Amino acid sequence: MPNDTAILLIHSPDQPGLVHDVTGFIFAHGGNIVDLQQHIDPEENAFFMRVAWTLEKFTLDTEEIASRFAIIARRHQMRWKLRFASNRHRLALLVSKESHCLYDLLSRHESGELPVDIPLIISNHDLLRSASERFGIPFHHFPVTKDNKAEVEQQQLALLREHRIDTVVLARYMQIISAGFVEAYPDNIINIHHSFLPAFVGAKPYHQAYERGVKIIGATSHYVTADLDQGPIIHQDITRVTHEDSVRDLVRIGKDLEKNVLAGALWSHVTNKVLVYRNKTIVFA
The missing domain is CATH 3.30.70.260 (ACT domain)
Known part of the structure; x- marks a missing residue:
């Protein structure tokens, strides 16, 4: 456009x-x-x-x-x-240890496929600093413990304000963010959850799926609310699995879904095609 x-x-x-x-x-x-x-x-x-x-x-x-x-x-x-359309979204990518979603978004951004600005990457671990440096984006490490979490969130929010961030992307950021953080960015924090919500909320959804013997696994990208994994869904996809697939197989197969679902949701968001209504979305083509 x-x-x-x-x-x-x-x-x-x-x-x-x-x-x-x-x-x-x-x-x-x-x-x-x-x-x-x-x-x-x-x-x-x-x-x-x-x-x-x-x-x-x-x-x-x-x-x-x-x-x-x-x-x-x-x-x-x-x-x-x-x-x-001339006002490009300014994104902050929040990550932990998993690199697949981060690399995918950075590659799309570098190729011009994702028309946004990414001034910074934030992580609660230092493992992905090299990925950030490879793409020339400043990396900010905030170690998080149960004792300092509230203080760290205030530091993160100050950094986001400093860089005029309008959209926060949780690209496998394995921390539950507080209601106060969510309130600072209503309908502008996008998460990727590695299951087909509302199934298997919370931690280790692939393990939960394996234990139930599911025949499909999925990924869901949604806006973040104060309720864990309950926010308005933007994009989802699934793929078939069988009884022969181990937990490790489910994780490997699911990573491709996660990358594509997060990228698809983010594309809809940054091209201004998502309308939030109550706890649902209207996503225009």
Whole structure:
């Protein structure tokens, strides 16, 4: 999508005239719509919409758009977010010991496939410093114990603010973050969990899957909430396994799922295609 593009994500009670008023606002100011998707949930009487338009001939300055659109939003009881394609997301990657998700995201970023800025990597272990250095990204090591965890989180949050981070990615960061940390980044902390949620929450999901003799394993990427592994799901995938697969096999097979699911969820997030509604998401194509 061109950099001179504005994007609106909207949800509201369903009612006549919503699409007309939104597209009419864009047309009235000279915008050219390049993408429009909508969804209606009849059980919730809820309307969801993503609309993107070019700003090349748009008659409002970017600073004016929000205040002018707010008039329409109030009329229809809309919850909405305005984004601009030119504003690249600034990511912090949080990791522990596992490297597969980190390397995958850094490779996608280096190749230009992931259009974001990554100013820093944070870890509670020092094992992945070499990976960070290989890609030229500053690495920050914060050893975490049960006694210093609250203090460390405050240090991490200060670092994130310093670097103007807007999205935190838990790329197999094996620490439970606090409610206070979550509140600092609502709907902007993305986790990869190595099971097909809601099955096998918490620690060692591959071991749990093996003990149950499952025939499929999966991975789930979701926004983080204060409730462990219960946040709104962005992306999931599965693959088949058999009785011949050991726990080690499940881990090996699952790592490919984890990488692709996290990358897919992150792509939807940074291209402004995810709309959170209650504890679910609408993910536009």
